[in-house]
Amino acid sequence: MSLRLQPVLVGTGSHDTDSHFVFAERYLVAVIVQLSDDHDDEGRWFLEAGFGRIDDPNAPTFADLDEAQSWIADQLA
């Protein structure tokens, strides 16, 4: 499963705005947001929204984009 990222700003109502759309082929499957310094785990990536099999209220946060993509790919596999 090849994933494609597209940078985007997400209005979360907080300082967490730097985000990526994550596409699996033509489909938007997730929106991931980088946590701002409001959080103890600043810099990590958070699954802001997931669609279909990525919709998981208990998803972990990710150290980097590679880790996030690898987790998303696992959910889709």
Added chain:
Amino acid sequence: MRDGDRPSQCCLLLSGWACRYKLLSEGRRQILSFHIPGDPPDLQSLHIQTMDHSLATLTEAKVAFISHESLRDLTARFPGIAAILWRDTLVDAAVFREWMVGMGRRSAFERIAHLFCELYLKLQAVGLAENYRCPLPVTQADLGDALGLSNVHVNRVLQEMRGKSLITLRSHTLVIEDWRELLRFAEFDPSYLRLKKRAMA
């Protein structure tokens, strides 16, 4: 006390905090209720022998244990006490209903605001809170597990509440800076707690 246990005694929390919870696979935890001093968090074990959830302390706590046998004897001899314990379980159920409404229909912001109003009034009723200031010895992860929110969302809401000058939260003390606004945001109606009216104004 764990899910599936068959306790022969009930406990009464004398100091510290406790919670009831359910565990799912992969460590997923749903906190079902928070308990403060004066609460008997496993009263139902008197009549429902097998625990259908777990009970744990969240802080250092002092807990008194009362055997089921003694409680049965007490409630048989003093129907007034039986009625008080029954009332306690009914209020307990009312709190569950409010939590269910929150989880199903309230926004993250409203859920947290509602919980803060509830905890403040419960603590105030047992003399552990005053002047809109109360202990809150739970972590953000505990709040998230109680309200069905991620740690990230809990943190965002707390920041937003600080930004609106509704609360401050420091070293496990919650200070409610604007009680009326917090009530308004939470659409909080305290009648389900069945407390005597005190600082609701």
